[in-house]
Amino acid sequence: xxxxxxxxxxxxxxxxxxxxxxxxxxxxxxxxxxxxxxxxxxxxxxxxxxxxxxxxxxxxxxxxxxxxxxxxxxxxxxxxxxxxxxxxxxxxxxxxxxxxxxxxxxxxxxxxxxxxxxxxxxxxxxxxxxxxxxxxxxxxxxxxxxxxxxxxxxxxxxxxxxxxxxxxxxxxxxxxxxxxxxxxxxxxxxxxxxxxxxxxxxxxxxxxxxxxxxxxxxxx
Numbered sequence: 001x002x003x004x005x006x007x008x009x010x011x012x013x014x015x016x017x018x019x020x021x022x023x024x025x026x027x028x029x030x031x032x033x034x035x036x037x038x039x040x041x042x043x044x045x046x047x048x049x050x051x052x053x054x055x056x057x058x059x060x061x062x063x064x065x066x067x068x069x070x071x072x073x074x075x076x077x078x079x080x081x082x083x084x085x086x087x088x089x090x091x092x093x094x095x096x097x098x099x100x101x102x103x104x105x106x107x108x109x110x111x112x113x114x115x116x117x118x119x120x121x122x123x124x125x126x127x128x129x130x131x132x133x134x135x136x137x138x139x140x141x142x143x144x145x146x147x148x149x150x151x152x153x154x155x156x157x158x159x160x161x162x163x164x165x166x167x168x169x170x171x172x173x174x175x176x177x178x179x180x181x182x183x184x185x186x187x188x189x190x191x192x193x194x195x196x197x198x199x200x201x202x203x204x205x206x207x208x209x210x211x212x213x214x215x216x217x218x219x220x
Contacts, residue, residue: 001039002069004032008045008101011067015047018063022050024080025103031193033099034170038194045075046098052079084108088116089123093154096167117162124155125214132208142198148207149189156182159214181210 008028015023030044031037049056057077064073076094086094088111095108128148135144153171160177161167168174175186185207192198 002037002043002072004028004037004043007043007068011045012101014063014067018059019049019056023102024048024050025105026101027098027105028101029075029094029098033097036171041072042074043069043072045073047075047077048080048083048103049078050080052077052082084111088112089119092116092120092158092161096157096161097154097169114162117158120158121155121162122218124151124158125211128152128155128207128211129215132204132211136204136208140200142192142200145198145200145204145207146189146192149185149192149203152185152207152210153189156186181206185210 012026015026025046025048027033027046028044029046031041032043047060060077064070067073083091084107091108092112095105095112098105128151131144131148131151135141135148153174156178157168157174159182160174168177171186171190175183175190178186188203188206192203
């Protein structure tokens with residue numbers, strides 16, 4: 001199992017050597033940030049520079065090629081100004097799911113009002129609904145279905161936050177805090193992520209009906 005703390009030290013050292021004082025923020029997202037990773041989980045890192053050029057993108061790519069476990073590295077690279085002008089509904093999950101390694105994302109907080117949370121929920125539900133229909137008719141892909149269940153978990157985090165004011169990061173804790181179909185949606189994603197064989201038709205229909213119900217009768 002990768003020692004993510006040691007890996008992050010190597011990553012930070014390489015990033016600071018490459019970009020110096022231009023590094024504004026560094027963070028870790030996803031299952032490794034939540035402490036729920038498996039051996040094959042992505043290393044989902046966030047790097048925000050003072051600004052970002054096409055040359056910086058190439059330089060960052062070359063830097064990543066020098067790091068261990070390059071095949072697992074993914075994540076977000078941006079300039080600071082672009083991030084501060086990002087769609088707030090995207091920033092809600094971005095802020096709450098990012099474990100800081102260097103710097104702070106607190107400059108984003110004024111953007112994360114009730115409307116941004118509500119938009120995050122609505123956009124998530126619309127994307128899930130459309131994605132389910134499209135996937136059931138055309139691609140019929142378990143990988144896409146797994147991604148839609150992942151989006152549903154993000155949407156449930158936002159719904160839970162809207163209703164309680166508390167953001168629950170760990171999926172196991174989120175499932176425990178929910179009940180009925182909501183908890184089952186999270187449990188299904190955890191199972192799919194851990195390699196459980198998918199019942200494509202049943203899982204697709206379940207997620208479709210869940211998203212449709214929330215769209216017709218919005219939470220809150």
